[in-house]
Amino acid sequence: MTTLTAPEVLTRCRALVRPALREAVGRLHPWVGEMAAYSFGWCEVGGTPADASGGKGVRQALAVLGAESAGAPAQAGVPAAVAVELVHVFSLLHDDVMDADATRRGRPTVWKAYGTGPAVLTGDALFALAVETLADSGAGAVRLLSTALRDLVRGQADDLLFATRPWRGPEQVGTQEYRVMAEGKTGALLGCAAALGALLGGAPPADVAALDRAGRHLGVAFQIVDDVLGIWGDPLVTGKPVHGDLRERKKTFPVLAALAAPTPAAARLTRLLASDADPEEVAALVEKCGGRAAALVEARRHMASAESVEALRPLLDHLLRRDL
Amino acid sequence: MTTLTAPEVLTRCRALVRPALREAVGRLHPWVGEMAAYSFGWCEVGGTPADASGGKGVRQALAVLGAESAGAPAQAGVPAAVAVELVHVFSLLHDDVMDADATRRGRPTVWKAYGTGPAVLTGDALFALAVETLADSGAGAVRLLSTALRDLVRGQADDLLFATRPWRGPEQVGTQEYRVMAEGKTGALLGCAAALGALLGGAPPADVAALDRAGRHLGVAFQIVDDVLGIWGDPLVTGKPVHGDLRERKKTFPVLAALAAPTPAAARLTRLLASDADPEEVAALVEKCGGRAAALVEARRHMASAESVEALRPLLDHLLRRDL
Numbered sequence: 001m002t003t004l005t006a007p008e009v010l011t012r013c014r015a016l017v018r019p020a021l022r023e024a025v026g027r028l029h030p031w032v033g034e035m036a037a038y039s040f041g042w043c044e045v046g047g048t049p050a051d052a053s054g055g056k057g058v059r060q061a062l063a064v065l066g067a068e069s070a071g072a073p074a075q076a077g078v079p080a081a082v083a084v085e086l087v088h089v090f091s092l093l094h095d096d097v098m099d100a101d102a103t104r105r106g107r108p109t110v111w112k113a114y115g116t117g118p119a120v121l122t123g124d125a126l127f128a129l130a131v132e133t134l135a136d137s138g139a140g141a142v143r144l145l146s147t148a149l150r151d152l153v154r155g156q157a158d159d160l161l162f163a164t165r166p167w168r169g170p171e172q173v174g175t176q177e178y179r180v181m182a183e184g185k186t187g188a189l190l191g192c193a194a195a196l197g198a199l200l201g202g203a204p205p206a207d208v209a210a211l212d213r214a215g216r217h218l219g220v221a222f223q224i225v226d227d228v229l230g231i232w233g234d235p236l237v238t239g240k241p242v243h244g245d246l247r248e249r250k251k252t253f254p255v256l257a258a259l260a261a262p263t264p265a266a267a268r269l270t271r272l273l274a275s276d277a278d279p280e281e282v283a284a285l286v287e288k289c290g291g292r293a294a295a296l297v298e299a300r301r302h303m304a305s306a307e308s309v310e311a312l313r314p315l316l317d318h319l320l321r322r323d324l
Numbered sequence: 325m326t327t328l329t330a331p332e333v334l335t336r337c338r339a340l341v342r343p344a345l346r347e348a349v350g351r352l353h354p355w356v357g358e359m360a361a362y363s364f365g366w367c368e369v370g371g372t373p374a375d376a377s378g379g380k381g382v383r384q385a386l387a388v389l390g391a392e393s394a395g396a397p398a399q400a401g402v403p404a405a406v407a408v409e410l411v412h413v414f415s416l417l418h419d420d421v422m423d424a425d426a427t428r429r430g431r432p433t434v435w436k437a438y439g440t441g442p443a444v445l446t447g448d449a450l451f452a453l454a455v456e457t458l459a460d461s462g463a464g465a466v467r468l469l470s471t472a473l474r475d476l477v478r479g480q481a482d483d484l485l486f487a488t489r490p491w492r493g494p495e496q497v498g499t500q501e502y503r504v505m506a507e508g509k510t511g512a513l514l515g516c517a518a519a520l521g522a523l524l525g526g527a528p529p530a531d532v533a534a535l536d537r538a539g540r541h542l543g544v545a546f547q548i549v550d551d552v553l554g555i556w557g558d559p560l561v562t563g564k565p566v567h568g569d570l571r572e573r574k575k576t577f578p579v580l581a582a583l584a585a586p587t588p589a590a591a592r593l594t595r596l597l598a599s600d601a602d603p604e605e606v607a608a609l610v611e612k613c614g615g616r617a618a619a620l621v622e623a624r625r626h627m628a629s630a631e632s633v634e635a636l637r638p639l640l641d642h643l644l645r646r647d648l
Contacts (some may be wrong), residue, residue: 029477029478029481029482031481031485032477032478032481094444094445094448097440097441097444098440098441098442098444098445099441100441116421116422116440117421117422117423117424117484118422118484120418120421120422120444120447121418121422121477121480121481121484123444123448124418124447124451124473124477125474125477125481127448127451127473128470128473128474128476128477129474131455131466131469131470131473132467132470132471132473132474134466135463135466135467135470136463136467138463139459139460139462139463139466142455142458142459142463142466143456143459143460145455146452146455146456146459147456149448149451149452149455149456150449150452150453150456152452153353153356153445153448153449153452154353154356156445157353157355157356157445157449158353160441160442160445161355
């Protein structure tokens with residue numbers, strides 16, 4: 001299909017999709033449109049044009065690759081690409097409000113820069129724009145998008161609730177629950193992107209469904225790799241603070257896997273997590289309990305499932321080495 | 325068509341729609357579903373069943389009347405009714421976050437009871453559920469809904485920005501801008517409700533469009549009546565604090581109309597509004613400047629336009645006497 005490297009594929013897709021994305025965002029209320037453009041990295045607060053990072057554009061690339069996998073021209077996937085990018089940024093805006101995150105891609109988050117209310121409103125506007133973008137693409141397209149939205153919200157709800165649950169006991173979060181959460185929160189939109197692209201490209205239902213599943217596996221794999229990098233990755237490469245997730249006592253896959261077996265080491269880990277122990281010490285014990293190894297096995301398993309679909313291969317390897 | 329009184333029409337429509345609405349909400353994540361049920365008045369915080377006010381259900385009634393106006397059975401309008409009620413509650417949840425309102429219908433708002441993040445998430449879930457509900461109703465239905473959503477967000481954006489603008493000068497808010505804001509914020513979903521019901525009932529495009537326009541006029545009329553009641557209404561009847569809007573220096577239609585003419589009285593009103601003058605005094609001056617009379621004329625004008633569509637008449641009179 002293509003001999004481009006993954007970064008080249010991403011660049012090609014961003015260039016293809018950008019005019020339609022800009023046109024869609026340009027139809028928003030000007031104030032809301034500025035906040036949206038800020039989120040995409042196109043401007044600074046106040047509207048001065050900028051060329052900040054708007055992310056790699058993985059979802060738009062999946063949509064384009066999905067269309068091409070059906071034998072259609074790349075252009076056929078563009079409405080799908082626009083819709084999923086809009087939904088992605090909507091979810092980032094609202095997640096940043098929910099998680100009270102102050103920075104994203106090296107800049108203040110929208111709620112931090114413009115206020116909580118405006119950030120919520122801009123998310124809503126992007127959500128509505130995504131639906132509008134797909135309204136003319138048929139009932140199947142709208143159904144794919146709304147299923148992804150439902151799973152996205154479910155995943156986010158589970159993730160918020162995980163924080164309130166204990167490390168051990170009948171209420172502890174199991175690795176299977178984590179998988180379901182990650183599939184919803186990260187996988188659903190990746191699957192939707194590829195599937196929507198294929199649908200608009202005229203792919204038969206079985207191929208659309210296979211791409212959806214592959215994207216969901218990719219999402220789980222990515223989320224777990226992200227967890228591993230958040231604990232043992234080089235902050236210079238990941239761009240994240242050292243041990244940030246451990247410091248915040250997040251329920252990441254390696255920690256949950258480490259706690260899954262009822263060993264004395266797991267009991268010690270539970271006590272450490274409940275204390276204000278140094279993250280370095282926690283990380284070492286998670287590794288000793290087999291959390292890191294289990295995470296990598298699990299990530300590879302989902303990666304292999306995702307790779308069973310040829311169309312996504314140009315991106316997979318690259319994606320799992322760095323952020324989506 | 326019917327000889328029922330407006331409250332009877334509302335009761336009939338709520339009874340017809342409720343099972344489908346409950347079924348849809350029942351498909352949500354349980355935690356999110358509880359917050360949604362709380363918003364509809366079906367339960368208390370914690371999930372204990374309740375029978376609190378979930379509003380009159382004007383939007384669902386418009387959808388049902390719209391379907392019946394096309395000669396279809398009431399049942400044909402139910403998916404439209406469910407979708408617009410979901411969107412309505414989504415917008416209330418997010419508006420309460422944006423406006424930092426602590427109570428609604430005599431109970432704590434969702435963000436107050438459950439937190440800002442969960443309230444934002446529940447709004448998102450209801451929004452997604454509305455799209456899902458209509459996904460199988462065809463591209464025309466999704467398009468009607470997404471247009472209403474776009475206008476709703478625009479209206480809310482304008483309303484938020486009005487607060488930051490001056491009372492007088494080139495940047496002052498004109499009554500025409502107010503109309504556009506109110507049509508978006510309140511009218512778009514009312515129009516969508518009636519139009520969607522008619523569309524699902526098989527009405528020809530011209531009838532669908534006429535119902536959409538009528539609902540939008542109804543929204544503007546309602547918003548202006550609400551403004552008038554907020555200043556001169558009996559708090560025992562309105563359930564609102566006396567002069568609440570004036571105390572918060574909201575840019576309501578009567579005040580904007582009072583300021584529209586460059587008279588000495590309007591200049592005095594501008595000074596009063598910039599001071600911490602007693603709301604009673606402000607209200608008297610708004611009335612003296614013709615703000616109250618202009619508002620009533622304007623409301624009657626939109627009301628007359630709405631009444632040109634026969635299908636909505638059973639509700640109109642009643643609605644403009646009290647809250648939607």
